[in-house]
Amino acid sequence: MRIRVKYQKGVPLRFTSALDIQQIWERTLRRSGVSIVYSQGFHPQPKIQLGLPLPLGFISDEEFVDIWLQGEEDINPLPKRIALNLPDGLTITSVVEIDPIQKPLVTQITTSEYLVRFWDEKIDIADLNKNISHLLEQKEVLRKKRNNKEYDLRPLIFDLASIPEDQSHQGYLLSMKLSSAQNRMGRADDVMSALGFSINQYLVKRLLSY
């Protein structure tokens, strides 16, 4: 049986990488007494499939992981059972059963929405908006990938705007809609660096993907 867990990743785990999150799920399920399917051989691997990778340092309101279970489990009590065994920083939103032969989630997703909060409240909004317009007017925005290969970020940005934090606050947030298609991943921190911000000035939250 294959289940799809929807969860949030919070600040306590923002520095834990996708690979480590996979192991956290394996261990969480073992603690919960839920048996996962393992691959055959001398070095069995648990059958766990993470959704879109979330860059180090980001938090998220909506992440997915697919897990193949041995035998049939009653789905209703599962979220509660698993929640008791989660480390700080992961929160379960829902668990559903899905078709075991359905394609991986990552292949079905094209777009993600992000919200960026600045650590420093005193952001010059006029400056910021000018930078945003300038960036959006560009035909091409070259950034470097981790492997130092250049790529054009511009077509991966679907939407980018500043929004007031709320009525009572003076502050502003940034909202982004970026490509999440495989091999066409728009990175929110690349957008931020293109706007002239360094990595220690903001916190990115992924809101949802579709």
Place this chain on the structure above:
Amino acid sequence: MIRKCMILNIQEEISRLIDRDLITVQKPVRYIGGEFNQITEEWSETPFRVALAFPDIYDIGFPNLGIAALYNIINARQDALAERVFAPWFDMEELLRSKKVPLFSLENKIPIGEFDLVGFTLPYETLYTNVLNMLDLSGIPLFSSDRGEDHPIIIAGGHTTYNPEPMHAFIDAFVIGEGELIIQEIIDALVSVKDCSRIEKLEKMALISGMYVPASGIHSLDNFLSNNISITKRFIRKIDTPIQNYLVPNISVVHDRISIEIMRGCSRGCRFCQAGMIMRPVRELQHDQVIDAIKSAVTNTGVSQISLLSLSTSDHSQISEILSDVDQLSEEMQLDFSLPSLRIESFGQDLMDHMQSKRKGNFTIAPEAGSETRRAAINKPIPEQDIIDTVAQICGMGWTNIKLYFMIGFPEETEEDISSIVDLCKEIRNVGNKSTHGRFKLHVSINTLIPKPHTPFQWAPLETKVEIERKYTILREGLRPLKIKVDYPDYDLIRLEALLSRADRQISDVIHTAWQNGAKFDAWHEGFSATIWDAAIENHNLDLNHYLYNEKDLNQSLPWDFIDTGIDKSYLQTEFLNSKSKKLTPGCLQRCAACGVNRNLQIDCSKARLGEG
């Protein structure tokens, strides 16, 4: 009130640093804790606070069993809490210093200087400069004599403190021996004098058996030496069911498995082995306790990689029962077991059967010396044929990777001894190649004997660089045609470890000077600098011949003589002489060698072994 405000201010700066800047360092998770099973007590409501400090990075210190045990023991108390702190890596140190933020604990993120007690775990000597660095990053004066009423008490324990003198200037009080019981006594004592002066606290600690308190001259070494006073190590008569509440890391660490200590101490009596001497008597965890411990650890952590830890796993009296259950558990619960420290001398058919079902990773054999004569001299008498037969058998089962451990630099070692290492490697390579149809991979590690305190070799000299390099050359030339991987450690680092482990109190100043000039992370290539240490040694006119290169007189007094491990000095002397005459001493299980532990520690070794101590 002002102090409280200041602390709040610092706390704000710490969380600011974590929020904003931590993303700029490698593996930020090292500094924020939050692992499953972490215990975070209410800071303001807990009267006595202990920082458990490990002076290497998180990745190395996290799996340390001593810290895990103390963490559980202290946090189980109503009146005390324990939080962890590790040495920050270079990038994090730079960040802390540039932002003027003090070193803080993983749990409540509290500056280390705010704790009542800071306990350093010191398993190896090359951590010493990191202790100084961590104190400095915490704003705590490095020298014990410079600390005032507002500073924490600094204690240290672990294998290196069996020679406490090299660190005497920096550590207020040393724990000699095993920590499980004495930590309770230390906290009881300090809680009872919480509002008293620093000196009263130190005096109170000096009354606890197993504590050495050099601070303020409370324990005077001169007095100890002239009146023949010694500090006897503490030990527990029976090893407990291990920690239930293992922490589960949020990132992969060096040894990412649950370690269950199934036996403490070793009955073999290898003459170079410090752990084998200082951890006597042997105490086993009983078969059913081992299995219960595995099951509960897996349930509480979800970790499926288990390591059964001891100095010599195959010597456990119930090893075949344990293994048969372990094999069953592996299958039922999909667990992956590892058994380090197997000894081919006690490798029975049970063990072979168990190995059959294992994933074929690396198989390690430690002949230590190449020739049977030299193995007799170090009291590790493994017949050459046994080594070769084991390789053939193991390779026959499907293993292709064998790792061999050798040591050189033994007293009276000859060129033949060195070439016999080459010969043995050749023989093993041939046998391995034949049994694996050419897929055989041999990895050889060459270490140098560091004649450690409290071992029969404590009187032996460290071999000189010229000699060791000459032997490296013989090995290189001999082993080159074999096309195998060979590790030759850096002699300068070995010399440093030897010096730090064998010196007296004069070396404190050398450690300080080296740290001032940038020495830290001496166990790391990224940190160790021979130039810095050479300069510090020269600066203080240290006579290396005295500390390292002269054979010591059997009757001369040694800096660590006042530490009593339970073993008679006369036994060590006899063993040193036996080594020269290549006379074997049977292990404790065969015949009591009268090392004195039973008499001095008032324990029946054979009962203690079976958990009836």
